[in-house]
Amino acid sequence: MADTDGARPTIVPTLLYADAKAAVRQLTEAFGFRTLALYEDGDGAVSHAELAQGNGVVMLGSKGRGGAFDTAMKDAGPAAAYVVVEDADAHHARAVEQGAEILMPPTDQDYGSRDYMARDLEGNIWSFGTYAPRVPD
Numbered sequence: 800m801a802d803t804d805g806a807r808p809t810i811v812p813t814l815l816y817a818d819a820k821a822a823v824r825q826l827t828e829a830f831g832f833r834t835l836a837l838y839e840d841g842d843g844a845v846s847h848a849e850l851a852q853g854n855g856v857v858m859l860g861s862k863g864r865g866g867a868f869d870t871a872m873k874d875a876g877p878a879a880a881y882v883v884v885e886d887a888d889a890h891h892a893r894a895v896e897q898g899a900e901i902l903m904p905p906t907d908q909d910y911g912s913r914d915y916m917a918r919d920l921e922g923n924i925w926s927f928g929t930y931a932p933r934v935p936d
Contacts, residue, residue, distance in 0.1 A: 812857045812880045815872050816921050819845035819861040825920055826850055829897030830882075830927070831890065832857070840864070852882050877922035883931045887913045890927050 816822040823845065826832040832850035840846045844861040857880065862869065884890045887905045894917055895901060902924070903916040914928025 806854055808854065808856050811855075812878065813868070814857065814859045814878055814923060815862045815869065816845075816859060817862050818920070819848065819859055821920055822859055823848055823850065825897070825899070826857075829894045829899040830917070830925065831884075831893060852884070855882060877924060879924040879926070881914075881926045881928065884927045884929065887915055887928050891915045894927075 814822075820843075823834065823837065827834060827850065830852070832852050835849040835851050835856065836847065837845065837849075838847045844864065846860055846864060848859050850857050850859070862872070891901070891905050894915075900918045901915065902918055903914075905913055905915045907913050908928070908930070910930060912928040912930030914926055914930065916924060916926045918924055
């Protein structure tokens, strides 16, 4: 992962996209991720990207580049990730403004969270909400 100040996450979802450039665009513009690193190969395909939301990170790249991970993910279906945000309604409004497909509008949950669900351009499910699990020391 890219060198950053602060804590490093110990679990990092990793996704492959047919159009990784479009994925980076949507994740940053509609869902507010920050680009930490973006590496392209000689053909302009995204070989590796790291995007942050709060103190969490997702890594992604382009499908069809070969290698063990690409081969293992060849027949994998869409993935899902939950991302903690401070204000689910404001986050949702940004996603709607950018044209994201919303699967569930901001909803209060029984366990105290307010969250919503969206699908990215390639079918992965992203939930954004206020619930932040705690890991005991």
